[in-house]
Amino acid sequence: MATVSALTKERAKYQPKLPSVLASAGMKVKAVKGGPTTCIGPSGEIRKLFPHLFGAPTVTFARDAKAKPAAMNVGVILSGGQAPGGHNVIAGLFDGIKAASQKSRLYGFLGGPSGVVDGRYKELTAAFIKDYRNTGGFDIIGSGRTKLEKVEQFEKARAVLESLGIQALVIIGGDDSNTNAALIAEHFTQTGAPIQVIGVPKTIDGDLKNDQIAISFGFDTACKTYAELTGNICRDANSAKKYWHFIKLMGRSASHIALEVALQAQPNVTIISEEVAEKKMTLKQIVDDLVRVIVKRAEQKKNFGIVLVPEGLIEFIPEVKQLIGELNDIMAREAGYFKSLQSYDDQSQFVNQKLSRDSSYVFSSLPFSIQRQLLMDRDPHGNVQVSKIETEKLLIDMVSDRLREMKAQGAYKGSFSAQNHFFGYEGRCAAPSNFDADYCYSLGYAGAALIQAGLTGYMVSVRNVTKPAAAWVPGGVPLVSMMTIERRHGAHKPVIRKALVDLDAKPFKTFAAQREEWAMNERYLNPGPIQYFGPASVCDATTITLALEQKK
Numbered sequence: 231m232a233t234v235s236a237l238t239k240e241r242a243k244y245q246p247k248l249p250s251v252l253a254s255a256g257m258k259v260k261a262v263k264g265g266p267t268t269c270i271g272p273s274g275e276i277r278k279l280f281p282h283l284f285g286a287p288t289v290t291f292a293r294d295a296k297a298k299p300a301a302m303n304v305g306v307i308l309s310g311g312q313a314p315g316g317h318n319v320i321a322g323l324f325d326g327i328k329a330a331s332q333k334s335r336l337y338g339f340l341g342g343p344s345g346v347v348d349g350r351y352k353e354l355t356a357a358f359i360k361d362y363r364n365t366g367g368f369d370i371i372g373s374g375r376t377k378l379e380k381v382e383q384f385e386k387a388r389a390v391l392e393s394l395g396i397q398a399l400v401i402i403g404g405d406d407s408n409t410n411a412a413l414i415a416e417h418f419t420q421t422g423a424p425i426q427v428i429g430v431p432k433t434i435d436g437d438l439k440n441d442q443i444a445i446s447f448g449f450d451t452a453c454k455t456y457a458e459l460t461g462n463i464c465r466d467a468n469s470a471k472k473y474w475h476f477i478k479l480m481g482r483s484a485s486h487i488a489l490e491v492a493l494q495a496q497p498n499v500t501i502i503s504e505e506v507a508e509k510k511m512t513l514k515q516i517v518d519d520l521v522r523v524i525v526k527r528a529e530q531k532k533n534f535g536i537v538l539v540p541e542g543l544i545e546f547i548p549e550v551k552q553l554i555g556e557l558n559d560i561m562a563r564e565a566g567y568f569k570s571l572q573s574y575d576d577q578s579q580f581v582n583q584k585l586s587r588d589s590s591y592v593f594s595s596l597p598f599s600i601q602r603q604l605l606m607d608r609d610p611h612g613n614v615q616v617s618k619i620e621t622e623k624l625l626i627d628m629v630s631d632r633l634r635e636m637k638a639q640g641a642y643k644g645s646f647s648a649q650n651h652f653f654g655y656e657g658r659c660a661a662p663s664n665f666d667a668d669y670c671y672s673l674g675y676a677g678a679a680l681i682q683a684g685l686t687g688y689m690v691s692v693r694n695v696t697k698p699a700a701a702w703v704p705g706g707v708p709l710v711s712m713m714t715i716e717r718r719h720g721a722h723k724p725v726i727r728k729a730l731v732d733l734d735a736k737p738f739k740t741f742a743a744q745r746e747e748w749a750m751n752e753r754y755l756n757p758g759p760i761q762y763f764g765p766a767s768v769c770d771a772t773t774i775t776l777a778l779e780q781k782k
């Protein structure tokens with residue numbers, strides 16, 4: 231039997247593209263500083279928390295024939311949920327430091343951030359990395375969700391890094407992990423530890439982006455995978471004409487994935503959480519909207535359709551958001567007592583006494599299964615684990631109830647048979663698309679260039695990414711410049727702001743202009759599987775979101 235699939239074997243030969251400045255000059259580059267930065271939140275507070283990092287300039291790279299690249303010892307961590315392309319970030323970082331000097335060494339910390347605190351690591355050699363190039367997954371060194379935010383952890387990490395002679399730590403993670411990267415960088419600078427910290431923007435959710443960061447890696451491949459599956463379901467629905475499919479799509483908070491999949495596959499209904507929040511919609515109003523479309527389609531004898539539900543929806547419904555906020559505070563404040571309660575009934579009774587009247591009403595009106603899911607353990611960053619909340623089933627239940635009532639009153643004559651799906655884990659480890667393979671490799675390589683430039687507290691950036699890779703612009707952005715203050719775990723903390731769907735921007739507007747047409751008709755598109763071999767117009771296409779965002 232073959233040990234790798236035919237695709238993996240062929241794909242291993244793919245040489246990711248680099249921005250021309252790095253492709254032609256390798257590490258013979260210098261950092262070119264832009265103007266000083268501030269931050270997006272209250273600058274006085276953030277400056278106090280990051281006195282050494284605050285105000286650093288953005289940088290790009292230029293060729294420098296006089297540069298004298300030297301050996302670098304670098305450590306790398308994969309943090310949080312898997313995202314396609316992580317292996318290529320590591321490959322790019324490895325090739326970058328080796329281009330500087332063959333004496334450079336790369337250490338991978340195992341199992342996520344805890345690896346660097348506990349000193350679990352593996353030296354990553356050319357022979358070892360070879361089998362991971364252009365593959366999906368984070369299995370090269372594993373990932374984890376331990377958060378690094380305490381001084382004791384920083385000090386333990388420092389001891390481990392110094393014992394290996396590591397001069398820079400690269401943290402590949404989402405907004406929370408990069409926030410922590412900034413805390414570590416500040417601590418190391420303040421205490422005189424000679425260790426740089428560099429972040430890499432990762433998350434399929436696509437919510438780690440801003441004017442400087444085009445997109446987090448993994449979004450492209452994950453969306454294309456979900457769009458393929460959604461397109462297939464649209465085709466099935468239109469063939470069988472008997473089911474309403476409710477598809478929940480991953481994306482912890484923002485609805486970027488749902489929006490992108492909607493643009494690619496054109497299903498009948500897509501709920502966008504940010505719009506729900508903006509319009510202050512109640513759960514009942516969301517159900518009303520769905521019922522309106524289902525009834526209208528039924529009048530045309532179309533008892534089928536597709537509804538996309540963003541994973542984070544529940545937290546954007548103002549009344550549920552308020553409830554979750556109160557639950558988070560109670561569960562953080564009374565963590566010990568709450569955990570000691572053995573049964574779900576006891577837990578539910580306990581929180582119910584502490585909730586405000588409105589939230590207690592909302593909590594009690596939810597089905598038991600959803601109540602239980604809302605009381606499950608938070609993730610290490612204090613977030614509700616929305617991937618475990620079955621919002622798609624909640625909506626199916628509520629829609630069925632309403633249609634039953636309407637039928638009894640003679641206001642609905644159709645039939646409603648629903649199927650539920652959740653696409654999330656199916657896309658997080660897909661083999662990276664050409665875009666993610668190239669983007670990730672470039673991020674890793676540019677990370678090496680930032681280290682060579684002696685910078686710390688930076689996120690790697692590669693911009694201009696809707697152009698061919700040669701024209702991409704690699705550089706770095708100070709992590710602190712993306713920061714604001716938010717309430718987490720019942721306290722105010724500095725965080726990198728999540729980018730939510732902008733209702734005034736082109737991707738949402740493009741969707742909104744067509745959604746009524748898509749609701750009533752079958753304008754389904756079939757994006758098909760990601761193509762790795764073939765015309766650039768198919769293989770190198772970016773997401774529609776990115777193309778629309780960057781369109782001048």
Ligand code: FBP
Pocket residue numbers: 309310311312313404405432433434435480481482541615616617658
């Ligand atoms: P990151 O933000 O860490 O990249 O993770 C994103 C995500 O895939 C979300 O879309 C999802 O809600 C969550 O991870 C699921 O987490 P877990 O892998 O712990 O089940």
